[in-house]
Amino acid sequence: VQSIREKLLAMLLENKDTYISGQMISEKLGCSRTAVWKHISELKKEGYEVEGLQKRGYRLISTPNNIRPHDIKSNLKTKFIGQKIVFQEVVTSTQELAQKLAQEGAKEGTVVVAEQQIKGRGRLGRTWESPKGSGIWMSLIIRPNIPPFQAPQLTLLTAVAIVQGIKKATGISCEIKWPNDILINGRKIVGILTEMQAESDRVQSIIIGMGMNVNTTSFPDSLKQKATSLLIENDGKEINRAQLLQAIFEQFEILYIEYLKNGFEVIKLRWESYAVSLGKIITARTLTGEITGYAKGITDQGVLLLEDYEGKTHEIYSADIEI
Ligand code: BT5
Structure with missing residues (x-):
């Protein structure tokens, strides 16, 4: 269910090029004109520029770069992905909060978004830099009816959704490095962290963490060589984070529905078309050692196939890849 604020924003966005009268808004929203005026004042406080003319009504001039639930949900064209958003200014990690909500029964498609993470995490206990305001730090809860061994497919599906969402929202092309x-x-612009709660034969929930450097202008020395942001790759032009999120949610939902209906095949083809690591000699660092070889492809489960110099093919489930 949309809140009044979301409905109001959606109306203003739809009528960006004209004025919409206070009377019309109050009729459509079913609230008084004073209430409309109050909601508009609230939006202005958040940084929305709204022009109000006596006889003509209101017109939206510009939106701030916020990622509050109503910024994301107004005009979001999904059925369930992102339709429930839990927003926090600061969290330890959106993964932690999402896990808690999942255990408490949160619906599929619920998203946790934060402006800042104090303890953002990568794989294997590594740190994920999540400074305030510039990025998108979020976790998505899904509940696919699949066996646990297929969960890695969701990491790959997410990567495809993000690449397509970034392209749709900004025109920028990205590449995927397995996994x-x-x-x-x-240079890394997005990291994905997939964590699962499962019984032996059935997934209960999968929490997909996504960390995206959107309007980041600079990185700590340790990351300068390996990280970048959409702003940096966009000639310094700021990206609207709410619109980017909408595009990613929409792409995710389309791919996810396709996946549940027809399996991994179509997703796999898309993934391969965006992958940089395939068809090259790469080194995979796993917990048990290092293997260098030719990256032949991925299996239907999303496992990387690496052929070493002796012609033996290794199945790599998780690793860091050097190209
Ligand atoms: C990842 O791990 O790439 C998964 C990152 C997932 C982050 C999201 S943010 C929302 C959600 N909540 C969380 O707490 N986490 C998820 P991994 O492949 O292990 O890569 C981690 C490595 O990337 C670090 O060791 C750094 O070298 C590098 N790194 C850290 N912060 C970065 C950043 N902001 N941009 C680019 N690279 C970064």
């Missing part, structure tokens, strides 16, 4: 990185010109 969980999205790169531009060889």
Whole structure:
């Protein structure tokens, strides 16, 4: 259910090029004109520029770069992905909060979004830099009816959704590095962290964490060589984060429904078309050691196939890849 604020924003966005009268808004929203005026004042406080003319009504001039639930949900064209958003200014990790909500029964498609993470995490206990305001730090809860061994497919599906969402919202092309990185010109722009709660034969919930450097202008020294942001790759032009999120949710939902209906095949083809690591000699660092070889492809489960110099093919379930 949309809140009044979401409905109001959706109306203003739809009528960006004209004025919409206070009378019309109050009729459509079913609230008084004073209430409309109050909601508009609230939006202005958040940084929305709204022009109000006596006889003509209201017109939206510009939107701030906020990612509050109503910023994301107004005009969001999905059925369930992102339709419930839990927003926090600061969290330890959106993964932690999402896990808690999932255990408490949160619906599929619920998203946790934060402006800042104090303890953002990567794989294997690594740190994920999540400074305030510039990025998108979020976790999505899904509940697919699949066996646990297929869960890695969801990381790959997410990567495809993000690449397509970024393209739709900004026109920028990205590449995927198996299993969980999205790169531009060889530098990391997005990291994905998939965590699962499961019984032996059935997934209960999968929490997909996504960390995206959107309007980041600079990185700590340790990341300067390996990280970049959409803003940096967009000639310094700021990206609207709410619109980017909408595009990613919409792409995710389309792919996810396709996946549940017809399996991994179509997703796999898309993934391969965006992958940088396939068909090359790469080194995979796993917990048990290092293997260098030719990256032949991925299996239907999303496992990487690496052929070493002796012609033996290894199945790599999780690793860091060096190209
Ligand atoms: C990842 O791990 O790439 C998964 C990152 C997932 C982050 C999201 S944010 C929302 C949700 N909540 C969380 O707490 N986490 C998820 P991994 O492949 O292990 O890569 C981690 C490595 O990436 C670090 O060791 C750094 O080298 C590098 N790194 C850290 N912060 C970065 C950043 N902001 N941009 C690019 N690279 C970064």
